[in-house]
Amino acid sequence: MAAQNTVILDVTGVRRALTRIAHEVLEKNKGVENLVLAGIRTGGVYLAKELAARLEEIEGVRPPVGEVDITLYRDDIKGQTAHLPVGKTDIPFSVEGKRVVLVDDVLFTGRTIRAALDAIMDHGRPACIQLAVLIDRGHRELPIRADFVGRNVPTSLKENISVKFDSNYLPTEVVLEK
C-alpha cells in the first residue's frame, strides 16, 4: 500500500461507534420487535453480526441476521471484461412486514445500496428499510443517505477506505489509504 495510511478508527473507536449505532437503531425502532438485520457481503455481514450482538446485550433479544450478495444486481455488468464470482444470498427469514436494517461497511457512490435494496425487495415487502454504515465517505452518485453512520469521513476520489477484520471476523480498525 501507499506510504500515507491514517487510522480513522481503532478497535475501541469501532466498538464505540457500533454501540452508539445499536442505541440509535433501538431508539428509532422502539426496540427489537419486528427488527431484522441484513449485511451486505462481505464486510457488512460481519458488522451486522456485531451489531446484532450489541442489540442483544442491550435488549436481551438477538435480531435475525441475513446476508445479501449484490453481484446479480450490479448495474455495471455490461461493461465488465470478466464477471466476478457470485456469492450466496442467505436470508433465512421472511422480510415481509419487517423493519430491515441494511448494514454495510463503507457508503460511497450508493450504487451498492441501490443493488441491495432491489435484492431485498425481491424477497418480499418489508415495512421499511433503514441503512447503517460504519463509514460514510461521500461522493454519492445516487440519492441515497444513511440513517445510522459510525463516522463521516470526507475523502478524495483517489483515496481508499478499508475496514479491517481479524481472523474471527471482528472489526479491528478503519484505515484511510492515500
Next chain:
Amino acid sequence: MKAFKHKDIIALRDLSKEEIELLIETAEGMREVNSREIKKVPTLRGRTIINLFYESSTRTRTSFEIAGKRLSADTVNISPSTSSATKGETLSDTALNLLAMKPDIIVMRHAVSGSHYYLSGRLPGCSIINAGDGAHEHPSQGLLDMLTMKDRFGRLDGLKVAIVGDITHSRVARSNIQGLTKMGSAVFLAGPPTMMPPGVERLGNVTVCSTMKEAIQDADVVMMLRIQQERQGKTLMPNTREYSRYFGLNPENLKLAKPDAMVMHPGPINRGVEMSSHVVDGSQSHILKQVENGVAVRMSMLYHVCGGELE
C-alpha cells in the same frame, strides 16, 4: 480474484480446473435464486439468448430457457421443424442471419461434433454455448453432474466414478471424463467393446474395465448412460435384453458399489434397459437432483459468458 475470460463454452476440455470450479461455485450461488418465491434477478436484463436446437431435447432446452429467464434475459427458441434448416439453409447461413438480429448468446445443439468451433470464429460479438454436439461434448451436463456429486460428497477429488454404457456415442461421458479428471476424480468406464472408443484411457485418469462389475466395485458414483438407438447402427448389440443383462444397473449389482454410492443418469432413461425401475426410483438415485442443478449451472454459464471478452 477468480474470473472467467472465455467468450464461448464449447467443451470442458477447453477450461482449466479453476474455471470449472468458478462455474460450479457460481451455480451454488444461483441456487438461492431458484429457491425464492420470486425466482428472478435482473442480471442479464436486455440480453437476448437464442436457443438453437437442431436435435430434440426436453430437459436441456427447457433448462437453458428457464435459466435465461431467471436472469431476466430474453430467450427465443428455434427448433428444427420450424427452422429454415428444413428448407436447406446451411448452418453458417442460419447463424449469420440470426447474428444480424444481434443476439448476445446462441445456445446450440447440433448433431455434428465440432460444429460450435466452426461457428465460433464466424460470429463476432456473440457468445456460443454448446448444448451438445454430436458425440463430442455436453459441457452443461458435465458441470451439473459434477455439482450434484459435490453436493453429495463435498468434494470431487479422490472420488471413484463409474460410467457405464455406450461411451462411443456419449457426449455426456466425454464432458464428464474431461471435467472429472481435471478435478481429481478417478473415472472407470464399462460398456460393450463395440461401444468403447479406442484410446479413451489417454484422456487422463481413466480406466477401461472389461466388465461392469469391475467398474462399479466400490464406486462412489455410478453413472449410467442411455443407449442411443437413434445414433448407433443396428449392429452394435444383439438386443436390448442381452445388453441389460451385462450392462444394466439393478439392485443386485448396485450392492457392489459403496453402500452410500449415488446413482446418476443424464436422461432420458430407457427403463428396464440400462437401469431397472427399482434403481431409478430408489433412495440412491440422484436423477431429479441432477435436473434441478441443471438450471443453476446454466445460469452460471450464461452469466459468465456474458462477461467474457468480446472480440
